[in-house]
Structures are given as C-alpha cells and as structure tokens.
Amino acid sequence: MAEVNKDTKIEVTDGALIPDQAENSIFSAWNIAFFGALIILIILPIASPDPYRDILKFIPDGILTTFKVTILSIIFALVVGLFAGLGRLSRIKIINRIATIYVEVVRGIPLLVQLFYIYYALGKVVQLPRLTSAIIAMTFCYGAYMGEIFRAGIQGVPQGQMEAALALGMSRTQALWKVIIPQTFRIILPPVGNEFIALLKDSSLVSILAVADLLRRGREFASTSFLYFETYTIVALVYLVITLFLSRLVATMEKRMKINGRT
C-alpha cells in the first residue's frame, strides 16, 4: 500500500478541466471525448437519417432554452453572490449572520428540492411562470456558491491595498469598490467559469418544471416516438460537447491570466 500524505487535499471542481498526463497529445482524454462525441453526432444522422435527423431537428429550441436559463441565472447569481460575499465579510454582525445563514441554508437543500419549493410550494402564495421560477431557484442556489467565491476573491487581495486606500483618505466603501473589487475579478474568473459549466449541467433539472430545455425537448420527442435509446444518446452527446468545449475555454482563460499575472 502506498503511503497517503495526510496533508493531501482532494479538490474535484464541478466543470473544471481534469488534469491529464497526455494533455498535449492528440489522444488526450479531452480530445478523444470531445471529437469522439462530435464525430458520432455528425455520423449518426448521415448513416441513419431516421430517426437521428428528426431528433436533431427537434432539440435546438431546447439548447437555446438551456443557454437562456444558464446565462440569466449566472448573471443574477453573480449579483447575489457579490452581496452575499460582501455580507460574509461584513463587520456588522447582523448582516454577516444573515449572509452566512443564507449560504448554509442553500447548501443544505438539494437544488431539485429548491426548484420544487419555489414553483410548487410558493405557488400557493405567488404563482410565478415556470421559467421565472426556474431562474429564481438557480440564482438563489448558485448565488450562495458565488458568494463564497467572491468572499475568497476579496480575501485574496492583499491587505496592503486596503491600507493604502484608507491612508489616502478614502472610505472603506470607496476602497472596496474602486480598489478591492476590481482586483478580485482576475482571481474569481476561473472559478466563476467552472460554476457556469456546473450550472449549465444542473439546468437540466428545470425540465422537471416542464421548462422546455434540452432534456425536456428530448423527453418530449422520446415519449411520442418511444425511441428512448436514440433520443437520450443525442441529448447526452450534445451536453457533453457543450460542457467539454466550455471547460477547455475556461482552462485556456486561466492559463492566459496566469501569464498576464506575471508581467
């Protein structure tokens, strides 16, 4: 048995590119998975137009809805997250406590339950449209994770930056907005990119509210044609191509920022 280092920290981030020893080779895991999926997606409708061509014609609406939910949710989650992060760092006890409770509550409830709660349970009080409910639930959930990212990002800016701003006569608020927060963006961009990918995958949960996203469109097609294997194969491959492409994009961005950070 190999000895395990006690200090080893295992970090597997949802959405991040996983390390690969053969990264620069043509046969890297990413290349095989990405181009493999892409080639299957191209060959299947050519080799067997019925039913694959019909499936591929049926789902693009769903892809658009998936992106709509993902992009709107991530934008709102960033805003919520900024305030949650600031709240978690606040010296005012009550604000700090509220922000911390928010994060704890969100982390303790499965996202699927949050979706049901906002659409069905709160539906007794206010009946929101399905898409709106879905976006609110995703925002509420991911806002908490974004909050932790912002908190870490703000703490990652050296203390001396705040001191220098204060010494020049700036208020804490001015220093925060003009000096600290602009410097957090470089730090938080890669984790935010990973959250974006994780959110895109989790957005498939909104199909449960009958929001016509990629998964839901697949389900609609399958339930009328009874072609479950064919339909869900295409759905899975489309998700895979999108998320693999995005994770490569985030990894490239991260690498470029590391290089810029040195100059």
Added chain:
Amino acid sequence: MAEHRILIKDACKYFGDVKALNNANLEIKPGEVVLVIGPSGSGKSTMLRCVNKLESVTSGEIYIDDDCVTAPGADIRKIREDVGMVFQSFNLFKHLTVLRNITLALTTVKKTPKAEAEEIGRKLLARVGLADKEKAYPGQLSGGQQQRVAIARALAMNPRVMLFDEPTSALDPEMIKEVLDVMLDLAKEGMTMMVVSHEMGFAKAAADKVVFMADGEIIEIGSPEEIFDNPKEERTKTFLQHIL
C-alpha cells in the same frame, strides 16, 4: 497655533496582552525630519501607523497640528488626506496605471476634476523622475520605480506630513538610492517627515532627530550625531553595534 506638527502624548498600544507601544512621547515640529530606528518588534511601525490611525492607540493622544487623531469623534478621513503614507511593500493599486494610481484619491476623495488631477499627477511623476511611465502598470516597474510612484501618489493629496514605513527595506541595493534621493529632495523642500528606516546615510544627510526604540518604548531621542556617535543608553550602543 500649536508649535508641533505631530505630537504623540503617552501613547500606548496593546495587541491582546502584548504591549506594542508603551508610553511613547514625541514632538515633531513643522519641517522636521525624524528617523525612527530600533530592532524589529520594537514598536516603530506601530507608532507610525497610529499617527494616521491605521492602528488605534489603546490610550494616549496623538495630534496633527491642532487636529486630534485619537479623539473618539475625529474625522479621520479628513486627517488622513493631510497625512501621506509610504509603505514597505509599495501597495500600489495593481489594476490601475501609474497615473491613475496617483489621481484616484484626488478624483474620489477631493472630487478634483479629471483633467486637473491628471495635470497634478504628471507634475508629480516628473518630480520623481518617471514622466515617461504614466501609462505603465505597477507590475511593469522595478521596485525602486514603484516606490517613487507610491511617494508621488501620497504627495498628490498635498499632505502636511509624510510617513515612511521602511520605504527601502524591500528594495534591491541598487534601487535604494533613487528612492532616498526623492526623499532627500522632499526633506530639503521643508516637508515634515517621520521615517522608520535604518538608512544611516539618509539620517546623517537629512534627519533633524533620531529616535531609538526598543520593546515598545522610546529609549533615546537626539540629533543623528548624538545617537550614532555618542549614544547615552546601553541598549542604543548594543543595537548600533549590530547594524553598523
């Protein structure tokens, strides 16, 4: 009018049970340059940081002219505008250009119009010998250049007092001179300066007073000649033997 520019009266500062500053008393007159020396952990930086309230004293009083820094209701932001500070690690705003580093406080705190702020900024950059660097980012400059920008940034607010917290300790030897030259010019122009540093050359050229501190206390105050050539206290002698 008060005769002092900076007055520190019976200042004490505790960090938990640790007494970082013990009954410090120091008077600095307008235009005086005071060098504070002493072993690490002797409270030099703490005393300096209490002057612009980056640290708050536990007891005692500190005045800048007639403004009491330590009074409970003191407008500390207003006072800080008049007290420039230069840090050991420069602390330039890394996401902003050199010129914007200098103008940021002018436009946000003093509400100076942008064009006017930039004019002030360019003049100050020329004064510290970096007129050609206004568009550079701090990360593209050498340590000595960054520290000169930091001095220009502090001067932009037109302060009555300049505090220097080990301004040359983080610099390579060949860059120390360029920073000290800027500080010497400032001293000649009559700026009131409180400098935590062990630069003997600067002390002999510009300092009116040298303060020796140890274990949070001011042990001895005198002219550079008195302190360096004829220290009265045993601890001062021992310390000077170590650094010379």
